[in-house]
Amino acid sequence: xxxxxxxxxxxxxxxxxxxxxxxxxxxxxxxxxxxxxxxxxxxxxxxxxxxxxxxxxxxxxxxxxxxxxxxxxxxxxxxxxxxxxxxxxxxxxxxxxxxxxxxxxxxxxxxxxxxxxxxxxxxxxxxxxxxxxxxxxxxxxxxxxxxxxxxxxxxxxxxxxxxxxxxxxxxxxxxxxxxxxxxxxxxxxxxxxxxxxxxxxxxxxxxxxxxxxxxxxxxxxxxxxxxxxxxxxxxxxxxxxxxxxxxxxxxxxxxxxxxxxxxxxxxxxxxxxxxxxxxxxxxxxxxxxxxxxxxxxxxxxxxxxxxxxxxxxxxxxxxxxxxxxxxxxxxxxxxxxxxxxxxxxxxxxxxxxxxxxxxxxxxxxxxxxxxxxxxxxxxxxxxxxxxxxxxxxxxxxxxxxxxxxxxxxxxxxxxxxxxxxxxxxxxxxxxxxxxxxxxxxxxxxxxxxxxxxxxxxxxxxxxxxxxxxxxxxxxxxxxxxxxxxxxxxxx
Ligand code: ADP
Ligand code: MG
Ligand code: ZN
Numbered sequence: 001x002x003x004x005x006x007x008x009x010x011x012x013x014x015x016x017x018x019x020x021x022x023x024x025x026x027x028x029x030x031x032x033x034x035x036x037x038x039x040x041x042x043x044x045x046x047x048x049x050x051x052x053x054x055x056x057x058x059x060x061x062x063x064x065x066x067x068x069x070x071x072x073x074x075x076x077x078x079x080x081x082x083x084x085x086x087x088x089x090x091x092x093x094x095x096x097x098x099x100x101x102x103x104x105x106x107x108x109x110x111x112x113x114x115x116x117x118x119x120x121x122x123x124x125x126x127x128x129x130x131x132x133x134x135x136x137x138x139x140x141x142x143x144x145x146x147x148x149x150x151x152x153x154x155x156x157x158x159x160x161x162x163x164x165x166x167x168x169x170x171x172x173x174x175x176x177x178x179x180x181x182x183x184x185x186x187x188x189x190x191x192x193x194x195x196x197x198x199x200x201x202x203x204x205x206x207x208x209x210x211x212x213x214x215x216x217x218x219x220x221x222x223x224x225x226x227x228x229x230x231x232x233x234x235x236x237x238x239x240x241x242x243x244x245x246x247x248x249x250x251x252x253x254x255x256x257x258x259x260x261x262x263x264x265x266x267x268x269x270x271x272x273x274x275x276x277x278x279x280x281x282x283x284x285x286x287x288x289x290x291x292x293x294x295x296x297x298x299x300x301x302x303x304x305x306x307x308x309x310x311x312x313x314x315x316x317x318x319x320x321x322x323x324x325x326x327x328x329x330x331x332x333x334x335x336x337x338x339x340x341x342x343x344x345x346x347x348x349x350x351x352x353x354x355x356x357x358x359x360x361x362x363x364x365x366x367x368x369x370x371x372x373x374x375x376x377x378x379x380x381x382x383x384x385x386x387x388x389x390x391x392x393x394x395x396x397x398x399x400x401x402x403x404x405x406x407x408x409x410x411x412x413x414x415x416x417x418x419x420x421x422x423x424x425x426x427x428x429x430x431x432x433x434x435x436x437x438x439x440x441x442x443x444x445x446x447x448x449x450x451x452x453x454x455x456x457x458x459x460x461x462x463x464x465x466x467x468x469x470x471x472x473x474x475x476x477x478x479x480x481x482x483x484x485x486x487x488x489x490x491x
Pocket of ligand 2 (some may be wrong): 017
């Protein structure tokens with residue numbers, strides 16, 4: 001089925017529904033821990049178990065997190081908003097309804113997010129709504145005849161973010177699996193920058209459910225869509241959509257029709273398979289939640305939240321590019337807010353971003369990676385990297401020795417100057433000391449010395465190497481070169 005989608009005359013149209021579990025300490029409507037995992041059914045109380053007579057109290061932090069996310073996604077914020085009950089029966093939903101936000105009063109509406117397309121262009125994707133709800137429990141199908149339910153996740157604050165597949169004027173559409181993956185990557189990074197979600201797709205704290213349809217290029221009508229579930233990595237978002245788009249095109253071309261249904265991505269066999277039909281619109285009997293008051297945002301409260309928004313990843317990457325860094329380097333440095341913060345602090349201290357970027361990209365990230373650690377636990381302070389680079393600049397140590405010093409800084413958190421002085425690794429810039437080594441090396445390597453005298457420039461490299469060896473790698477290479485040339489009368 002590996003047809004080239006672009007050559008079929010069809011295009012895909014994709015709308016993304018994303019659920020993000022919020023990084024609050026407690027659940028949405030009770031004081032139980034919202035942390036992932038835990039012994040099943042140990043993080044529950046009458047509220048999140050839906051016992052009769054229990055009353056919900058809204059988690060203020062969760063509301064603020066959603067406002068923050070909605071603002072970062074360029075949404076208009078509804079000044080007054082409230083919760084609804086969405087009624088349905090399912091064993092992972094103990095109350096028999098989910099508290100959610102319905103209709104036209106979610107916290108955020110009419111936003112947008114920028115993504116980069118495969119050819120390097122930019123698309124502005126409209127966001128229809130950003131709202132707050134609660135997560136359900138989790139069913140564990142332990143054997144073909146037995147299922148268990150864990151309510152630890154029941155009532156964890158959940159944010160839903162939905163894009164527009166039918167763009168407003170001035171906005172663009174997600175048309176490929178590549179763009180859908182870019183969207184989720186970009187969104188995830190924004191949520192991580194804001195600190196509102198941990199973004200772990202493999203643990204289900206960020207869940208992505210694309211709706212996709214296909215239509216002949218140029219058609220104004222939309223095709224029938226299917227919804228994909230069980231995409232728990234960037235890779236599966238891409239592969240799942242690629243598969244599903246091809247499947248729909250093949251279905252239509254062979255005279256069939258696409259059925260409106262939910263399909264599950266089967267990671268192992270790399271196919272989508274029907275899960276449940278959607279021909280019947282579920283009747284959720286939404287009504288305003290009577291146990292919770294509507295909430296109103298004060299202008300000053302919103303202004304404060306807006307002021308506290310950090311610079312977002314795409315803007316930050318562009319700013320780093322303007323400092324003269326390559327796009328790839330800027331992207332790596334802004335992949336995490338904490339890395340970007342660390343880098344910028346060191347760069348400011350040193351006064352030139354380029355050498356600092358090189359050290360962070362080649363040495364620091366490598367060592368962190370090796371140690372399996374995040375930048376948060378890094379012992380080296382940004383100012384210490386700046387002083388290390390200054391030690392190279394003023395000739396105290398060579399670049400090669402600096403790498404070893406940096407490894408020790410990484411292990412111990414000690415100051416570079418202290419390490420260099422303690423180990424006697426300072427670079428030898430004393431002319432007399434180097435000259436005696438130069439003379440010794442010339443005496444021991446007469447043939448090579450004669451070659452150089454005779455004009456064989458290239459051989460000087462060997463002698464430089466010998467002098468460096470003689471001085472334990474500590475001689476200032478520029479001086480070694482100069483002195484060798486002077487002694488040998490070479491250019
Ligand atoms: P549901 O009630 O099934 O969740 P929504 O109206 O919430 O449906 O839409 C879910 C997502 O599907 C939205 O992002 C929406 O833009 C998208 N969508 C709706 N119709 C289509 C279509 N024909 N093709 C692609 N995406 C669509
Ligand atoms: Mg929906
Ligand atoms: Zn509880």
